[in-house]
Amino acid sequence: MKRESIALIIHPYKNNLIPQYLFKETINSFIEELIEASSSFKNIHFNLAMPGYYLDNIDSMLILHLREKSKTGSIEWLTTGYTEPFLSFFPVWLCNENIKTACNVFKEFIGNSPHGFMPAFSNWEPAYIDLIKNLGFQYVVLSNSFIEKQFSNLLGFWVTEFLGNPLVIFPYTSISLNFFSNNNFEQWLYHQFKQDNKTDNKLLCLDFLYPVFQKEKNIKNALINIFSVLEKNILSFKPVCLSEYLSYNSPLGLMYLPPSLAFKRHENEQKPYFLNYLFSFDQIGLIQRKIFDICEQIESLKESKKVQKILKKLFFVQDINHYIPSFESGFFNLNDRLYCYKKAIEAEKELNNINEVDSEKIKICDFYRNNSKIILMSNNNILVGIDYNNGGTIFELDYRVREINLCACLNPNRHFFPSIIEKDLSLLAFVDHFFSALITLDKYKAKEEKDLADFYFSNYDYKIKKVKNDLKVSLQRQGTIIQMEKPCPIGVEKVFGIQKNHSSLSFAYQLTNNSLTSYNFSLCIEMCFSLPGIINNDAFFLHKKRKYYHLSNSKLEFPQITQWALCDPYCGVLMHFILQKPVNLWVFSTFGQDSPLQDTLTMVISSPIILDGSGIWSLVGKINFRRIAIKRKITDEI
């Protein structure tokens, strides 16, 4: 009988945000068990795929063992990059730096560069072929779902190309720990080889996925199970390293692969329009815009030594696990979103230090290259992102002192278009509604009332005012409001202001009646805040020294108040609201108790207004941000 080849890729991956000490512990115990299991099966050669930063966390004695095994040729190394970069999502140069850093780490610890590149979630971009080849990789390993269906049962390797530039592709079939409880591994192997009756020298590439963070650690048994099956059938199957097979065999043919991604690690299904899906939610595009902004600033300083420190932070923001939604991680998870913002804000702070920026700053820039602009106002303590094309709303509110974006809210409902912000779905701050004077909290929550004016998500003109240390943006719009079933003219001016080195955001509203008849309506200013302490019941609402907890299922109503505070000891932030005029305040959980997303709180400032003919109504307020002691540490440091 002809001996067929099996390339086993052992692939540990980080499935959750965990503290660094815990990660170190877990990855070391995994390597220890792998070494122990493999030491009794000396004839079994295998491939080991991992990001570069894992090696930074593995004990030096274990590294020595791995190094020796690598020298004898029983282990071949593959990498995903220094972290697991999302190739389709970030600038090419940043991904290049990420993978290059991984190669350097492998050279330092293992003695040689990894042979193969294995993008996480099989995130494939043909334009990267040149980059991958220049970094010295011999091949790329991708899910076999990327191969056209009629060829997907062929066992071997392919050559792909992009603009005449070729690269070897090994398609893999993935197996996980659960696989062994449901299947007979030995029989399954024979079945796989039986399916292909066309290839001469067959190779089955097996990706054995192991989630690093899990409660039941039975990795050693699983590895022994795999190795013993392979050793038992050593006369039928030859366990090989991928480069070894590559040197003695020829490819099955040329296979064009379009940009794609497999949304789940274990499922072999590729999604070519994955970015359209991701951009159908709020936060993903906002995070990307922020990272692109930072990358543009870094690009000009790339050679500086200080930039290396920032780059490492960005490598972790690049990690695909923060974006692809899964049970344990992904951008649906507030911790993942806040982690990305935290690292990005840290990078921004470092960049400000390098560029010696110490004053207030205003930036009018692209809102993710969709031809619409946004206003970013910042000083050393806060950053405010204003979308003047969508009702002058605030989509980002960074408290830089605590490295947190307080407006990182996400609506789990998919947008109709792949647009970052969508009317009625996006959760933002300073969203203005004009309702009838009889509006109540219950009616507001139920969304029963019809908006009387056209200011909600409409275009505003902006003006910038800069007097000494004060920076203000004035947004103006002349619109209409329905009164007595007739459209009547009304002017709205919204002003946002920051001051040098002050942790406060001042705001003002001025409504002008441009007619001679009087108007009667309610102005409701909606603000959504996402705080990690809401789920853990650490966050509370403070009014007149009374603390209101259980915000995840709250419904609070305060008539005629001028001061209140929202406090989250979990992340160490207090937001103190001060208004010059008494208003009604409604506070409620955005999604309610039944929703899995309980981290978002909606706050509505409501004020019934009687605006006489040619009259003016105004509201002036301020949000002061303060640091308070952090009760718990945010879970992840990696």
Add this chain to the structure above:
Amino acid sequence: MKSEALNFTIETKNDTLWFFLSGQFHSEQVPSLKEKIISLIEDGNKRIVFDLENVNYIDEAAVSMFVYLVNLMMGKQGKILFVFKNEIVTKAFEQYKNIFSIFPDSKSIYSGGLFSRLKQKSKAFRKKTGIRLSLPVAIILLVTLLGWILTLIFIIQSQSNHIHVQEKEIAELTKINKKMEIEIKELKERLKPLEQLGIFKEKDNNSQKSK
């Protein structure tokens, strides 16, 4: 959407308002940007710097807007400076470069010393006389002129020294001449008694002279 193609950042550095412009600067953007900058000038900002290094297209209308803003600022005793060295913007500003204060980079705005003072002076000259000199040409001319002056001074000095020495020599010779004349007179006085005795004849003396 041409009206949205330009990005800009406003930052304060050392009491100066910095505008960092990037992208394409089309004529459609001129009215709104002009309005925004005028309102900032009216807020009392007296020194504004426009960094146009990252502008990759600039319309003629934008350059005219800057001419207007520079005039407006001058009327308010303020100053508008420009930072760029990219070809596209340099070409667009070529026609008006005498009017604008243009610097190649942000550092050169703050750098002091002789050159910057010279540069500032040369700007004053430019405005008064309309004569323009580039910095290297100005330096070469200055060095040549200084060389000429120094050579002239050296020649005059050496000539005057020479004259001085010769004057001294003439004075000494005149002195010797006078002394000799006195001595001759004295000798003649001594010879007179001998002549009267007829021992010494004056003819001999005359014949010796004629010889």
